[in-house]
Amino acid sequence: MTEESPEIDAPKADAAAAHTLQAEPIADMPLLRIEGVGKKFGNFRAVDRLSLDIRAGEFFALLGPSGCGKTTLLRMLAGFETPDEGRILLGGKDIAQVPPHLRPVNMMFQNYALFPHLSVRDNIAFGLKRAGMAREKIATRVAEMVALVKLDGMEKRKPDQLSGGQKQRVALARSLARRPQVLLLDEPLAALDKKLRESTQLELMDLQRRLGMTFIIVTHDQEEAMTVANRIGVMDAGRLEQVATPRDLYEAPRSRWVAEFIGDVNLFDGEVGWREHNRLLVTTKDGVTLAVAEPRQTVTKSTVTVAIRPEKVKLSRRAPVSDAANTHAINRLEGVVTDVGYLGGLTVYKVKLDSGAVIRSSMANTARLDMDAYLVGQRVVAWFTPDDCMVLEQ
Amino acid sequence: MSARSIFARPARLAAIAPYLWMVLFFLVPFGFVLKISLSQTAIAQPPYVPLFDVTEGWAAIKAALAELSLDNFKLLVSDSLYISSYLRSVFVAVTSTAILLLIGYPIAYGMARLPRRWQPIAMMLVIVPFWTSFLIRIYAWINILQHDGLLNKVLLALHIVSAPVVWLSTDSAMYIGIVYSYLPFMILPLYATLAKLDFALLEAASDLGASPGRAFWLVTFPLSLPGVGAGALLCFIPIVGEFVIPDLLAGSGSMMIGQTLWLEFFTNKDWPVASAAAVALLLLLIPPLLLYDRLQRRQLGGAS
Secondary structure: OOOOOOOOOOOHHHHHHOOOOOOOOOOOOEEEEEEEEEEEEEEEEEEEEEEEEEEOOEEEEOOOOOOHHHHHHHHHHOOOOOOOEEEEEEOEEEOOOOEEEEEEEEEOOOOOOOOOOOOOOHHHHHHHOOOOOHHHHHHHHHHHHHHHHOOOOOOOHHHHHOOHHHHHHHHHHHHHOOOOOOOEEEEOOOOOOOHHHHHHHHHHHHHHHHOOOOOEEEEOOOHHHHHHHHHEEEEEEOOEEEEHHHHHHHHOOOOOOHHHHHOOOOOEEEEEEEEEEEEEEEEEOOOOEEEEEOOOOOOOOEEEEEEEOOOOEEEEEEOOOHHHHHHOOOEEEEEEEEEEEOOOOOOEEEEEEEOOOOOEEEEEEOOOOOOOOOOOOOEEEEOOOOEEEEEEEE | HHHHHHHHHHHHHHHHHHHHHHHHHHHHHHHHHHHOOOOOOOOOOOOOOOOOOHHHHHHHHHHHHOOOOOOOHHEEEEEHHHHHHHEEEEHHHHHHHHHHHHHHHHHHHHHOOOHHHHHHHHHHHHHHHHHHOHHHHHHHHHHHHHOOOOHHHHHHHOOOOOOOOOOOOHHHHHHHHHHHHHHHHHHHHHHHHHHHHOOOHHHHHOOOOHHHHHHHHHHHHHHHHHHHHHHHHHHHHHHHEEEEEEHOOOHHHHHHHHHHHHHHHHOOOOOHHHHHHHHHHHHHHHHHHHHHHHHHHHHHHHHO
């Protein structure tokens, strides 16, 4: 064996040779374009005329609650479901009606779907044999894959003789062996325990970067999606609610639904009052006026929801002293601590405001011996800046 | 007395119950048959000697033991009647099992692929014939296969044949009867294995470039082999010893071992030779059982 190195060349060479692209691919054409794709099961609209572009080399996550259609969408990309409408363009070619065994994409299955009667080596070689690859080339590629997922010495084992983590690696190696143009991952880490899942997420990211491949992962675990993906598509009821980077999704959600789905959030419904110094003044239902930063897109409605992430809400015994010019710059809400949840790194407080509303605040426990912890029943001021507030139109 | 020993006792009983059953209804009767196979025929009641009588003491038992011999087994080997009926039994059983597999596999496969709610109904349909006695169903086949029976009437009406075909008392009739009777025993274990098959494996195969046909041969079929083995054994073993179907449907030209046994036992009243034939049959069936056991172990054991 000459090639001991786990490095494998980027799939571009293979893909370009194997795939008949148009003579001159359009420069900004995405690798994968989903165009108005819809799928119904009986009367249930699983995917509702969805459009999405995914660029080559992206690690894209489809995130959503169960039944949101993310798995159906992935299965349509793999070819296990045929869309009722719309097009799926891979490298400019519509593959919506192409059967799965003829598509240059591969999938890593949720429960791995390893062939129980085949050894690790034969599982990995399965797709290569179907592609009619020469025997020696298969052996070399399998060895590369085994090294890539660190399964050396396990080649002869059957899936039953592997741990959950090892099975996951075999499944990954098997789906990568054919160097697909797009790798689809269906809840690939759901069966692993938390520790292993976290380390595997990092390995997956590293692998994707090294191979320069396009990965599309389906997950219901938002932390997982935030960790691994460059971009996340949040799905609900067969539609994409928002497609954004993890940071934008968290700090600039487009709708109340996304804000609530991703992470924890305090929500206050209110009426837009007046504007001053790029600030909107919103009067909540409980009669509190909040100063919020005017969002990038102009607010057209008079009724909005102000959303503040709990870690942006700070607590103090007294309101922070602010200079006169900035009097309106900080929102100060007084109240009483009603609940303290100690989580180790964080402590989550619930504060019942004098207005009657409840606000949650999470504070990092940055000092080991914290004299500043707040107790239930204590009067506090919850404060946050206008920039910490997100304005959502309903 | 600890709680553990109170509960341990019935548990232990439950554990030995199957062995008790085997000893009482298999090993003890087999001991009788084995003993008779080593005896000689006699015009007596029962029709063989020696007899063991424990009341006559140790010396008598020793004398009886001395009288036992392997003569009957020597006869089995030397007389072509027995050898040819063994061979015919094995041949009929192999052929029937092959036909059963060819017919049963697609049926079981189709059942396993039905929508979940239809599967119990399909299963019922396979089992329903058992509501009628086996013997009655074979007699019904005599009716269907006879000269002016249903089969010939249909064939004539469809102009497939110009004159009635002789079905009854032929090997074809026997094979029809055997395949008909044993089909459920082939279908049920096959169905049980195929229904358990994870559909995701087929998706994985097609995802990795296998056409539906390749996916079947590379994934479905190898994974259904335990069912194939179980179904084949479940059919092969009783067919080897089959008596009623060949006796009622096949011609009188050549006999299966079950028929030879019957002849020796009831017509010739030669219990010792009949017993020897039965013991030999049992020995004949051990190799396929061991083979199956080994194959299954290999399936389960993996590479180690």
